[in-house]
Amino acid sequence: MRKTLLFNRSSFEHLLTMQDxxxxxxxxxxxxxxxxxxxxxxxHADAPEGEYHIKxxxxxxxxxxxxxxxNGGFFGNSQKHQLPNILGIIYLSDAQNAYPLAVFASxxxxxxxxxxxxxxxxxxxxxxEDLHLxxxxxxxxxxxxxxxLKCVATIQSITVSGRNQDKIKEFVSRMSAIHAVPVKxxxxxxxxxxxxxxxxxxxATSYFVQQExxxxxxxxxxxxxxxxxxxxxxxxxxxxxxxxxxxxxxxIKVGESQHAIKQNLISESDVYCELGQLxxxxxxxxxxxxxxxxxxSTGTAIQDVAAAACIYEKLKDNPSVQSIDFFS
Amino acid sequence: MRKTLLFNRSSFEHLLTMQDxxxxxxxxxxxxxxxxxxxxxxxHADAPEGEYHIKxxxxxxxxxxxxxxxNGGFFGNSQKHQLPNILGIIYLSDAQNAYPLAVFASxxxxxxxxxxxxxxxxxxxxxxEDLHLxxxxxxxxxxxxxxxLKCVATIQSITVSGRNQDKIKEFVSRMSAIHAVPVKxxxxxxxxxxxxxxxxxxxATSYFVQQExxxxxxxxxxxxxxxxxxxxxxxxxxxxxxxxxxxxxxxIKVGESQHAIKQNLISESDVYCELGQLxxxxxxxxxxxxxxxxxxSTGTAIQDVAAAACIYEKLKDNPSVQSIDFFS
Numbered sequence: 001m002r003k004t005l006l007f008n009r010s011s012f013e014h015l016l017t018m019q020d021x022x023x024x025x026x027x028x029x030x031x032x033x034x035x036x037x038x039x040x041x042x043x044h045a046d047a048p049e050g051e052y053h054i055k056x057x058x059x060x061x062x063x064x065x066x067x068x069x070x071n072g073g074f075f076g077n078s079q080k081h082q083l084p085n086i087l088g089i090i091y092l093s094d095a096q097n098a099y100p101l102a103v104f105a106s107x108x109x110x111x112x113x114x115x116x117x118x119x120x121x122x123x124x125x126x127x128x129e130d131l132h133l134x135x136x137x138x139x140x141x142x143x144x145x146x147x148x149l150k151c152v153a154t155i156q157s158i159t160v161s162g163r164n165q166d167k168i169k170e171f172v173s174r175m176s177a178i179h180a181v182p183v184k185x186x187x188x189x190x191x192x193x194x195x196x197x198x199x200x201x202x203x204a205t206s207y208f209v210q211q212e213x214x215x216x217x218x219x220x221x222x223x224x225x226x227x228x229x230x231x232x233x234x235x236x237x238x239x240x241x242x243x244x245x246x247x248x249x250x251x252i253k254v255g256e257s258q259h260a261i262k263q264n265l266i267s268e269s270d271v272y273c274e275l276g277q278l279x280x281x282x283x284x285x286x287x288x289x290x291x292x293x294x295x296x297s298t299g300t301a302i303q304d305v306a307a308a309a310c311i312y313e314k315l316k317d318n319p320s321v322q323s324i325d326f327f328s
Numbered sequence: 329m330r331k332t333l334l335f336n337r338s339s340f341e342h343l344l345t346m347q348d349x350x351x352x353x354x355x356x357x358x359x360x361x362x363x364x365x366x367x368x369x370x371x372h373a374d375a376p377e378g379e380y381h382i383k384x385x386x387x388x389x390x391x392x393x394x395x396x397x398x399n400g401g402f403f404g405n406s407q408k409h410q411l412p413n414i415l416g417i418i419y420l421s422d423a424q425n426a427y428p429l430a431v432f433a434s435x436x437x438x439x440x441x442x443x444x445x446x447x448x449x450x451x452x453x454x455x456x457e458d459l460h461l462x463x464x465x466x467x468x469x470x471x472x473x474x475x476x477l478k479c480v481a482t483i484q485s486i487t488v489s490g491r492n493q494d495k496i497k498e499f500v501s502r503m504s505a506i507h508a509v510p511v512k513x514x515x516x517x518x519x520x521x522x523x524x525x526x527x528x529x530x531x532a533t534s535y536f537v538q539q540e541x542x543x544x545x546x547x548x549x550x551x552x553x554x555x556x557x558x559x560x561x562x563x564x565x566x567x568x569x570x571x572x573x574x575x576x577x578x579x580i581k582v583g584e585s586q587h588a589i590k591q592n593l594i595s596e597s598d599v600y601c602e603l604g605q606l607x608x609x610x611x612x613x614x615x616x617x618x619x620x621x622x623x624x625s626t627g628t629a630i631q632d633v634a635a636a637a638c639i640y641e642k643l644k645d646n647p648s649v650q651s652i653d654f655f656s
Binding site: 072 | 330332334335336337338366367369371373374375376377378380382384385386388392394396398399400401402405408409411412414415416417419421423424425426427428431432433435650652653654655656
């Protein structure tokens with residue numbers, strides 16, 4: 001008898017490594033570049049006290065999956081309802097027959113796949129020298145980004161910047177304990193000038209990375225900007241850099257690239273390529289030491305579906321997973 | 329502790345009456361007309377062997393809900409996979425904080441809310457004389473439509489038309505047993521000429537209701553056409569009739585109205601009104617015995633959400649319902 005599996009956070013939290021997420025996300029973008037996907041799409045809806053984002057898409061790999069993430073962003077949640085500010089579900093179906101395979105809590109998968117996407121981009125775009133990482137932001141995503149980057153590169157040092165000095169201090173001390181590299185705090189200018197890898201993970205709506213602070217050869221993962229109005233990077237730097245996006249049609253509308261395009265500093269055709277084109281070697285990654293690359297990360301359902309499918313495949317025959325036969 | 333409830337078909341099949349669905353759907357369209365909704369939206373995606381439809385929307389009534397239906401239509405399913413051809417889930421969240429309230433099997437709710445919507449329209453648009461019902465089509469939806477109509481009106485006779493004479497015969501005999509009215513089969517022309525209420529529930533892609541067959545004062549529920557290309561009604565009749573739609577922006581694109589608009593027989597502004605405008609008395613329903621009304625039914629997520637919320641509210645404190653804490 002067929003069943004739909006139900007995965008709460010703890011059911012898969014310790015099952016997948018960051019490397020598993022990296023492999024899943026890389027495979028998703030490989031299939032994307034090979035046109036072996038079901039079209040990705042996006043619905044946004046405003047609620048009185050927050051907003052919903054529904055991202056959909058599918059993968060036609062060895063197995064065919066279609067799914068969606070339905071997430072709400074309600075920024076009064078933690079205070080008013082003792083709930084996460086961003087929450088929702090991921091739904092996975094068998095794209096051969098639409099059977100509902102599984103429903104997952106979305107937050108952990110979202111966090112891990114976003115960090116994993118940066119690591120995949122980094123594999124193709126990092127400078128070849130010693131790597132000094134600057135992280136602007138100190139939330140869960142910043143932590144995951146460091147973990148993911150360390151899966152694909154050796155890092156010499158980490159510098160952290162952000163607004164709240166208490167939170168920075170706590171973050172630096174926690175990262176020092178986890179990672180066997182020097183971790184310190186500094187202001188954004190110094191972090192940008194000092195580091196040849198930058199990861200921005202803030203909810204900012206005006207840029208704080210000035211183009212003149214960024215050194216030649218830098219790799220920047222612009223992770224924060226994923227909806228209209230969000231911005232972290234000087235649009236002049238977007239013009240100077242080679243831009244790689246997760247999904248081109250998405251980054252020009254809701255990613256970091258939206259601003260440079262709106263200001264006519266770049267046009268859509270100036271975007272260098274999509275992540276999948278690097279993975280499939282349709283285009284080379286870094287070829288010169290001086291190139292500045294920005295990975296414009298907006299997040300896509302195919303990443304969620306790939307990660308969800310990975311969890312599903314690992315646990316589908318495990319009797320301890322909760323399940324329901326929706327059709328009985 | 330908060331939990332997400334999981335409703336398989338049998339958990340709510342005998343809980344709600346058709347009248348409950350009618351009340352829920354009427355309330356959804358009342359809120360729609362009062363602008364107390366979260367925007368409705370639609371994603372379509374083609375898979376290799378079928379297609380997905382995701383419909384989203386929310387209701388801001390006494391309680392605030394947002395939800396979606398993710399349905400697949402895979403017309404080889406019953407033969408190849410022993411699965412329903414149309415299947416999927418409905419997801420309901422609390423629109424105050426995005427908490428995942430419940431997941432439901434979609435098929436029964438879809439069937440019932442579609443039939444209920446016709447009954448709501450019928451309340452405002454039926455002729456005042458004795459009602460003779462003609463049904464073109466003999467599937468589950470045809471059966472539900474008859475049940476729903478009988479909740480809001482007394483029917484004198486039922487005539488059924490369709491292609492497959494064996495299925496018609498079986499349907500006529502089953503309907504005769506259920507409903508205490510004369511039920512017979514006839515060809516489409518005779519059914520149209522004889523009846524002052526017509527319900528079309530087929531997957532046809534070219535029309536079979538000729539405009540000259542339809543009598544003055546007729547109420548037609550055009551239920552089949554809900555995606556590009558589907559058609560049941562002569563576009564000349566759409567021009568002659570007053571059109572009421574569930575969601576105007578949807579009927580002009582995917583409903584019966586799409587064809588008359590494409591042929592420039594009517595324009596968008598010729599659509600008389602939306603269902604909610606009748607319910608809130610913003611516009612009158614039937615005012616003349618001779619008026620022909622077509623209710624153009626395409627189905628909307630607010631109907632699914634209203635029905636799902638009704639089930640959720642009835643069963644949320646029932647310990648026998650399966651549940652999961654997705655965030656643990």
